[in-house]
Amino acid sequence: MDSQRAKEILSYYRPGRDDRADPQFAAALEQARHDPDLARWLEQQTALDAVLREKFKHIPVPAELRKTLLAQLPARRVVVWWRQSAFRAAAAALAVLATIASFWLLHPRDTFDTYRQQMAGLVSGEYEMILKSKDFKEIRDYLASQGWPSEYALTPAMQRLEAEGGSIIKWHGKKISLVCVEAGQDKDIFLFVVARSVLPDAPATESPQFAGVGGMMTAAWTSDDNIYLLAGHGSEQFLRRYLSSSELESP
């Protein structure tokens, strides 16, 4: 490989993004190790790319765009993916198997792990609440009026934030309440509440138990008659901010 060809290949190599082990990158990088001129050129290129990359990433986005986008999206009812037509068809085919399996496995789909994964999956993308409200009381009243869990407690940290809305979810015939809270910087956190009796294998502790699900972090705890599951895009540290006190208070 001549130096010119190596430069061409390295010009589209993104350190930290592209695979160094890719044969073309590996060969060009190896050549740069033995060619001081090429190495210098690569260093300059990488620095210049970093500057330009920052400029592209800082292309200003209109402040109102997010609101406009949210406003134009149809209010999303609780679209539980396993209830959509394709899944209904698959579910029907699997129903017999599920019935047989239930003899051997005690309702494995109702396990806490399944619940955690499916709830996190539900809100991992865009999710519009059935009730949009900034008022925690209004959300609680709405959930109560529907006969869904409403005797839940929010952490003090959550109460200091602004509510975004609430939804009712039916999961394997069980009622789950969802409260969405605006956590700032375009981030939402989602609190799922379900009766303790629904998930007997859930961690029976008031100390939050963290687990990553896909790109989301979740924290689960049990208090009084409820199992709580908090989900959000971020790290464990991010979620901990909203669990700043183990003491739960009613709003």
Add this chain to the structure above:
Amino acid sequence: MNAYYRPLYQFALSLTHDEAEASDMTQQTFYIWAARGYQLRDGTKARTWLFTTLHREVLQTRRGHRRFPHYPLDEVSDELPCISPATGDRLDALSVLQALRQLHVSYQAPLVLFYLGEHSYKEIAEILDLPIGTVQSRIARGKIQLQRMVSGGAVSAMSASAAVDPK
């Protein structure tokens, strides 16, 4: 939506060079997503799907523009950029956008996706419907031209007609 709308708008603006059109394209993409794509559960696939859809929308609009050229009077007479000069601190990013605008359209999308760094080359090839090798060679050539323009400070002096054809 929160994770995608910013890079998607930035991609749209880089291709359309017009804030209003970029916003429209972003909205249109999410509208299509809402109509057809809600079932996408895999975050990576959703991102590629959104970028692919937006790119197609831009291409369709460009084809439309060729059939029905639309030149607002003030744009022709003053040769002002479509991007409104909102704030001074936006100049850095906008000067890069202006330089990008001088390149042939075939280079623009690969370069923007290269710099945004949201996708692997396989995904970029899928978004642009091009072989990976073509994507990479366009990036290599486009970068040379872009960097010449940026480093030479020739951005403002160049006219849109100076676009160089890809080889």
